């Protein structure tokens with residue numbers, strides 16, 4: 001049999017429940033929240049918190065939320081968009097590549113995607129988590145699941161892992177191009193709302209120098225010390241997008257959504273940010289969610305439905321949720337460039353990125 005010359009591409013996203021009923025959502029949430037990188041505490045404590053406190057209350061509430069966005073024919077928006085993106089990336093890249101989708105929680109699993117790639121005899125895999133910003137809970141959790149899935153194989157494929165890509169011009173330009181048409185509409189302010197993270201997890205990302213996140217000082221600016229800090233990367237994403245769109249500092253703000261549990265998360269939270277905007281007399285707001293490449297529960301329910309309802313109840317006139325990149329042809333082509341061109345030399349900590357980023361090679365040497 002000829003040796004395969006194909007390269008595998010393993011796309012990874014968080015995943016979604018099999019259906020929007022309480023039992024399926026509970027099963028999905030249990031898998032999600034028992035990941036030690038997501039709820040980072042000792043196993044027994046995590047078990048008690050997840051099974052004792054979170055699941056009994058959250059499962060039916062989340063199921064209800066999923067029902068409000070579930071498509072009768074296509075099912076979960078996150079899954080159907082991710083599948084369409086996978087197919088389009090395959091078409092774009094052609095037959096030298098095999099593109100497979102693996103969800104970190106739920107189905108299709110990462111193990112199934114690895115089986116698909118193995119069946120095609122690929123001997124090199126590009127592992128590409130679909131998260132623009134780095135977090136241990138997402139990017140590293142995805143990598144860990146891939147390594148676990150390969151553990152039983154006697155021959156490991158050659159692996160190339162794709163890190164955060166928030167700083168890549170291909171991502172920034174594609175995202176800016178989605179946002180730009182909305183700037184022609186009536187708006188008073190733009191809110192860049194990112195998925196939140198427990199405060200303890202951003203502190204961990206600044207290993208050895210846990211000072212910036214603590215004092216909330218250097219976090220909004222990416223530098224040598226905090227280059228893996230999720231919050232710093234979110235602020236940097238915002239600056240790069242603002243620059244690409246020609247926004248003034250007074251035009252926009254940053255917030256964090258989707259908090260789970262009672263412990264401290266990074267802020268400001270999106271609800272509070274909306275309340276502040278109302279107090280400032282803003283009436284029309286655009287909300288952009290740059291930590292999600294595909295529309296999902298957190299954009300379609302939390303922002304388009306719930307945040308909008310809050311905004312109108314506070315006296316706002318319009319809240320427009322700007323769609324994610326989804327499966328647009330531009331994003332497919334841009335993502336192909338990101339994953340095929342990235343090498344260790346071009347990663348964000350090894351070179352100056354743009355005028356908006358203040359690090360230089362000598363800073364990082």
Ligand SMILES: C=CC1=C(C)c2cc3[nH]c(cc4nc(cc5[nH]c(cc1n2)c(C)c5CCC(=O)O)C(CCC(=O)O)=C4C)c(C)c3C=C
Pocket residue numbers: 014015016017029032033038039058062076078131135137138195196197198230258260291292295296297298
């Ligand atoms: C409790 C901890 C969680 C952390 C930390 C977390 C980080 C994180 N998540 C995403 C992306 C997505 N999360 C989604 C849903 C979701 N997230 C959590 C919890 C944490 N996420 C829960 C419990 C859920 C389930 C839904 C709910 O009950 O609210 C989704 C959408 C999934 C879908 O089916 O549509 C995405 C996408 C990122 C990027 C991130 C860290 C930066």
Ligand SMILES: [Fe+2]
Pocket residue numbers: 195258
């Ligand atoms: Fe999440």
Ligand SMILES: [Fe+2]
Pocket residue numbers: 202206212213218219226229230231232
């Ligand atoms: Fe930080």
